[in-house]
Amino acid sequence: MEARRRNSSVACSCAVIAAAVCLLSAWHRSVASPSGLERTFKRLLTPAELLRSFPLPYTLKRLVNESRAEAAAILQGEDDRLIAVVGPCSIHDPEAARDYARRLREVKKELEDDLLIIMRTYLEKPRTSVGWRGLVSDPDLSGKEDLGRGLALGRRVLLDMNALGLPTAVEFLDPNVAPYIEDAVTYGSIGARTVESPIHRALAASLKMPMGFKNGRSGDIQDAVNAAVAASSPQKRLAPDRHGRVRIVQAEGNPAPHIVLRGAESGPNFGEAFVAEAGERLSKAGFRGAQIMIDCSHGNSRKKYEGEVVACRSVAEQVSAGNTGIGGVLIESFLVAGNQKLDPGVTKVQDLKYGCSVTDSCMDFNSTKDLLGELAAAVVARRAKVSLCWKEARKGEPVKA
Numbered sequence: 001m002e003a004r005r006r007n008s009s010v011a012c013s014c015a016v017i018a019a020a021v022c023l024l025s026a027w028h029r030s031v032a033s034p035s036g037l038e039r040t041f042k043r044l045l046t047p048a049e050l051l052r053s054f055p056l057p058y059t060l061k062r063l064v065n066e067s068r069a070e071a072a073a074i075l076q077g078e079d080d081r082l083i084a085v086v087g088p089c090s091i092h093d094p095e096a097a098r099d100y101a102r103r104l105r106e107v108k109k110e111l112e113d114d115l116l117i118i119m120r121t122y123l124e125k126p127r128t129s130v131g132w133r134g135l136v137s138d139p140d141l142s143g144k145e146d147l148g149r150g151l152a153l154g155r156r157v158l159l160d161m162n163a164l165g166l167p168t169a170v171e172f173l174d175p176n177v178a179p180y181i182e183d184a185v186t187y188g189s190i191g192a193r194t195v196e197s198p199i200h201r202a203l204a205a206s207l208k209m210p211m212g213f214k215n216g217r218s219g220d221i222q223d224a225v226n227a228a229v230a231a232s233s234p235q236k237r238l239a240p241d242r243h244g245r246v247r248i249v250q251a252e253g254n255p256a257p258h259i260v261l262r263g264a265e266s267g268p269n270f271g272e273a274f275v276a277e278a279g280e281r282l283s284k285a286g287f288r289g290a291q292i293m294i295d296c297s298h299g300n301s302r303k304k305y306e307g308e309v310v311a312c313r314s315v316a317e318q319v320s321a322g323n324t325g326i327g328g329v330l331i332e333s334f335l336v337a338g339n340q341k342l343d344p345g346v347t348k349v350q351d352l353k354y355g356c357s358v359t360d361s362c363m364d365f366n367s368t369k370d371l372l373g374e375l376a377a378a379v380v381a382r383r384a385k386v387s388l389c390w391k392e393a394r395k396g397e398p399v400k401a
């Protein structure tokens with residue numbers, strides 16, 4: 001009896017030690033899968049640990065909260081400015097991103113009566129097939145995919161942008177990444193490749209910043225409308241908490257879900273007829289007065305920065321003509337125009353051109369500044385027209401615009 005008790009306590013201690021060794025030395029652990037292939041697990045900091053190392057200071061928390069509220073007010077038609085989400089297609093060089101942000105913040109201050117400028121700080125890239133998957137996945141652009149370093153670097157970039165006075169926008173791609181960064185994000189997007197995914201819709205329902213849903217790559221606007229409806233509803237989902245424990249999250253529904261027209265393989269959808277149709281579908285789905293965002297890139301630019309200028313000018317014309325259904329734009333822009341090839345593991349990072357996109361083609365900073373000026377002027381024109389309408393309506397006269 002005594003011997004059995006001793007044996008079982010020895011077995012117990014061995015199990016505890018083994019578990020501790022496993023946990024402490026589990027930086028790198030390989031498990032044979034049923035197919036005989038090795039699956040590798042690597043220990044990662046929990047969101048709580050990363051947030052402790054790189055906290056969002058109180059003043060920046062205030063910036064995030066205030067800019068989220070401003071963006072939501074614009075998207076609900078309560079603030080007549082436009083949102084402009086502007087910045088590189090993807091962040092690959094934090095120094096170039098800071099350089100860009102310093103210039104953008106000057107434009108932000110100059111145009112803040114008419115535009116809410118948010119810096120596109122995209123850290124995760126969904127690929128059509130394969131390719132570099134963004135700073136979080138591969139921070140060294142080497143193909144080694146050091147996700148632990150990527151999460152830390154990505155969070156630091158978001159903190160830097162906020163510290164420079166710029167609210168940030170990201171695409172949420174891997175739901176597991178969200179708890180590491182969401183507190184530092186003002187505007188979120190669900191992309192064309194994931195807009196039909198129930199998991200992404202449920203994630204959006206639990207996020208506190210306004211979330212934009214892109215139309216599908218085929219051009220189907222209804223995918224985005226359905227996603228906005230789903231994300232506006234309270235729902236439960238399984239998700240890790242900040243300590244990495246899987247929990248049942250009771251999501252309240254996103255505060256300002258909206259749709260983003262991004263064009264399609266078959267062509268752009270930034271024109272008046274598409275905007276009107278999107279507005280009608282939104283009203284039918286119960287979103288009365290909800291604003292639409294227009295992505296001037298992707299299918300709307302046919303992935304060429306010159307096309308972005310055309311799309312953006314069309315938006316400015318529609319707004320200055322009095323269209324009150326457009327709430328903002330997304331623009332891919334970096335220090336210099338165009339893009340360059342990045343083949344992780346093959347391209348030498350030191351050979352990359354400074355301030356030039358390694359994913360989609362971007363417009364250069366000076367053209368961006370000019371276009372933002374045009375958008376701000378369009379808001380001023382719309383304001384004058386709309387208030388004229390309002391005054392005439394009050395006099396009981398027919399509304400002109």
Ligand SMILES: O=C[C@H](O)[C@H](O)COP(=O)(O)O
Nearest residue numbers: 125126127128129131359360
């Ligand atoms: O915005 C970036 C790209 O459009 C997206 O990540 C897909 O890129 P790809 O078609 O080059 O893979």
Ligand SMILES: C=C(OP(=O)(O)O)C(=O)O
Nearest residue numbers: 126191192193214262298
């Ligand atoms: C991938 C993107 O967009 P979309 O989902 O519209 O292709 C993006 O904005 O980086």
